[in-house]
Amino acid sequence: KPKVKSATGIDHYLIIKKIKKKINNEIKFISGDIKKDHSKIKKKYEKILIYSVVHYFKNQKELFKVIKILLSKLNISGMLLIGDIPNIDMKKRFEKSAQYKKIHEKWLINIKNTSQKEKKILNSINKDRKLVLINDKLIFKISKMYNNKKFECHVFNQDKSLLQNNTRLDILIKKI
DSSP states (O other): OTTSSSSSEEEEEHHHHHHHHHHHTTTEEEESSHHHHHGGSSOOEEEEESOOGGGGGHHHHHHHHHHHHHHHHHEEEEEEEEEEEEEEHHHHHHHHHHHHHHHHHHHHHHHHTOOOOHHHHHHHHHOOSSSSOOOOOHHHHHHHSSSSSSSEEEEEEETTTSSSTTEEEEEEEEEO
């Protein structure tokens, strides 16, 4: 919010309820799910950010539906930043690196030092395998689809200061 004149967020009402307790009414919130409730968004925006969300979509069809919806909410020359996208191929490449081996050794030491309660919680977390698989092929597909007469698409590595920068990337799509 400090970097823009106005900001609007859309999320489930429980998330908004938690956020509103922490901030002033500087941000307008719309309660809902972007996939179903996008008609509640009446205005167009210069910039839209969707951060650390796309990997929770069910499949590519749902992912491309949301991208299309968000691009329709942009002004001419507006920009959509799809941030913090985990890429399974990047992760596989990183797991072969010396840097990963060092980090993984520290992780194994830390795991040994966790309490039984913490271990039980970690083991109880089930990964949802029915989510969209984001890999190099899908990133290329997005890039190819949105590099045309209407859009420019750029894929960026994440800043080195971010925790998972070796396995995640960002995509910027600009209307032209």
